[in-house]
Amino acid sequence: MPEETKLEEVLRLTLESLKEKEYSTETLLRYQKKFHVVNSLAQNKGISEPSDKLFQEYLSDNKNKYTGKYSVLKERQRIRVVNLIKSYISDGEVNTSRKNGKSASDGIQTETLKNEFNRFAMILKENQLQPNTIYTYKRIVAYLLIYCEEKSYRSINELSSGDIRNFILYLYEHGYFKPTTIASGLSGLKRFLSLHPDIKHLIMELPTRLPREHRIIEIYRESETSAINEILSGGNLTKRDKAICLLLLETGLRAVDICNIKLTDIDWNKDVIYIRQQKTGMALNIPLRKSYGNTIVDYILNERPECNSKYLFVRELAPFTRLNGEGSSIRSVLLKMEALAGISNEGRVSGSRMTRHNAASVMLRSGVSMTNISAVLGHTDQNIVSVYLSTNETTMAACTLPLPGGVRK
Template sequence: MVRKTTLESSVEKILEELGNAGYCPSTVQLFKKVYERLLKSAAIMRVDTLSDELVEHFVNDTAHRRTGQYCHSRKKLHTSCIRKIREYEEKGYFGWQPSKDSKVDKPSSVKFQELHTCFIEFLKTEKKSKNTIESYRNISCKFLMFIEKSGYTDLKIVPLESTLKFFDKLRETWEAGSLRTAASGLRSFLRFAEDERLISAIPDKLLRKRTIIPVLTEEEEQAVWDVLQTETISSRDKAIMTLLLLTGIRAVDILNLRLKDIDWQGDVINIIQKKTNEPLVLPLLPIIGNALVRYITHDRPRTNSSFVF
């Protein structure tokens, strides 16, 4: 019996775990085809592990198998496969799960399915938030299915007016403000697919979902501070309002603020923003620190929770 190489064993385990994790059969088959290309390259280079030379060769193997031209989706898919196998070999476990869209309609053509799968993997690689990934997955899938129904299976031959018709179709059921999110998601998808031509046809004058709340006047802001100096509100509310007024932090980030995020010695607050998934360092001003201390030491319930509020 021929003994499997370390790389072959890793690939076999990954494909098995993809199925166990809930990936649909077509997606597992797609990754299987890509890993077969990786193993073929390893055999040619006579290596049995994921060496740096093999990774460099595989990631840069970007030529389309029919046209011979650079294929962006091929590069992204190769990169995703390398990321998965490295995580398995380095950590011994899988930290990725499929998008919960197994029951959601998908493009019917294999080409569009592969492109869409690569796009989702790219968003994960870019560490986009779950909400952003789901939103962009939804709108890109709708667009691909829309142009399929119009008889197109290649983005390069889709006429510009199809993009406008797509948004006209969305307007029948979507709120006007939600179209802005749809436009943002579709732009991201088309940039990934490297189709600037269709991007130019996306409407740029779309209504906001809600008007921007005007800033407080000096008198209004002073009135808020005057109330904060009284005993009519709790120390918890005072701490929250002080954070809002002096840092501009989002409500969702206050909700997710943890005790470990407060660096009392460094006089800063370190958070990962929920909306953007980007780190943010806020100054722990004395007035903010004092408000937090009063709440934490006197009024915060005794609990094992790591959340401040």
Template sequence: MDHTTISLTELVGKAKMQLDLLGYADGTKKHYALKWDHFLIYAEQHGHTHFSKEIGDAFLADYYGIKTGKKLSVSQVFTVRTVAVLGELLADNCFRKCHQRIGKQPPPQFCDILGHYEKQQQEKNLSTRTICGKKNILIRFLSHLDKQGITDITCLTSHEVLSYLPTLEKYRNNTRSGILFSLRNFLLFLYSEGYLSEPLNDLFPVIFSYKFERLPSYYSTGEVHAVLCQVDRNTKIGRRDYLILLLAVQFGMRAGDIRQLKFEHIKWSRNTVEFVQQKTNSTLQLPVTEELKYAVADYMKNSRPEADDPHIFVRHRAPFQPFVGSNTFYHVINKYMALAEIKLNGRKHGLHSMRHSAASNLLQNHTPYPVITGILGHLNTETTKLYLRIDIQQLRTVALEVPDEK
């Protein structure tokens, strides 16, 4: 699209066509059109015939009293969006779904080095999720170095590394261990790639892991059933939510895998669901139960928006796109837990708690460990054995008798 020749009036016309193509509701389109009409009048009054960010900001400030850097109401956020999408359409010939904050970025002087590290991790075939987690940890570390006045990574010494450790005291032991593992790996990379002449990774010869520090949060069969019973399957959102919960409850699927599930992953001829897990990059094959078959069919026939997208789950508001990578369906599980009046008692209550609950319920049914390992997609049974700590019934069978005191 030619930025210099297309007029603001033409741009607004194209924007209205874009709303039609994306399937926006009539009411929403009217709200957009009203804001754009106001914008056209304002621009004409001030002698502007083409769009620019400056005229957009001036319009928001003068016409609606909206200024950048201020906390906005819901209606103000929408008004800002109506102007922002014009800029996107002009620059990229499309709208973004929503306007989220850009994630934290590394200090400019460390962008190249972090990019090099990220590329190396990709070459090792680590999952995108794992690499993203490491990257977020290292951005915090590099930001600390920036505050310490480090402008060149080759100038890094043990002093700056050790000065970072007190900032980790606020984290739980297990989280802190994970941060240190990532930091040690990055320092090894810096040394092996010649950025550092001293192996600063040797500062952490041993990192204690606290896998057994906390018990996994799980819910009983009765509690899980109560949650599912609260879903209104007569509504479009309810059918979608029920299917999401069923995948988590029956198979212990992670939120990321549910989010990325595609039609091609359901093998109807074999009655299986087959996909590559985000966390481990390993293929997992699960059976399709009759209940799951019905839930999928009900959602596809009666709820899913008509969207030309391979993902099973898409947003129910236009544009009908798949959920973003950061969405863990936290609001879905919490909505129905609240309706079911589940007492949390300090337990975690995200969708991942349903994964722990699935493991617990399988254990209670005396399911062999290799079978549970296969269902949960663990790479080995040692990971599955972590759930031994919540198998209360089995633990009681091996309890030692306490001798009477005489």
């Protein structure tokens, strides 16, 4: 039996990833046929690995085989196939979203530099870093490779003394990062440079002292809180979205930890939700309050799709898998709630960061100790909580939402 090529391996794993997302047998067979077409084209061209050249060749055949005329449907189907394969190569699993947002790596044009980026992405995946860390690392490295192209460098090894220093300024000038937000990205840049012995010495040009951003943390105003309570008490949101919003507002959980709640994490006898925080690895016991507890029950019994997913909150449409995007799904739910409540997030923080600020401030106002607030928010150092509590008295008084009474042990 001939040895499997790299392309054949990627196509097989992409199909297996689709299967894990509970696609129907009919749909899987359809994609299997399309992947076979890709592989046949590669064999005819003498190509054994996934490449932009192969994908461009595949996409160029956009004519109906019977009429010979351009087919919009065929073109869209082929774009879909390529996006699925690329998402697996980049993330180690297929991204089934139909909306493919523009990412920084899309700006890389040179084949050699694209390969550098893909190799780095695979290494990050193999090292099992957190998804949000991988995203930040890939983003800053993508900008570095684009910077290299603008300097007419054909290889990453053409970087020389002063380039990394100038690249940091380039990031600031283009608004890609700020001095107060670049710290996590620099760790990824250091990791990337360390993979290349010829330019490893340029790590010395990375800044070591960065300014810290100090600002008043925003929370919902009194009028906004009243509008939110009205939306949550009505029927404008789905049962799933209502449960998610209540959990976020009353517990201050991170979005990714909401996505990771499994059905078996809920102890209905002890009224506790057991959580293992993705960011810190810490175990956290959340009291199962009546407000969101009853809504979760309503969702499970009357709205949650029948599926094999072990996760509590799943997609509303097939495939019924865990909410993905590491928080982007949760952000969409919160933005929907805010829009219904007539709340504008223009020029202010939004998403689960806002609900964490809000929950922390409510706890402080209600006399909850810093230790308990730190435990509920999932911080190992209670001094970190001061970031969330830097609100002024007027803003703090605006919060009226209920909150948990601490963490049960």
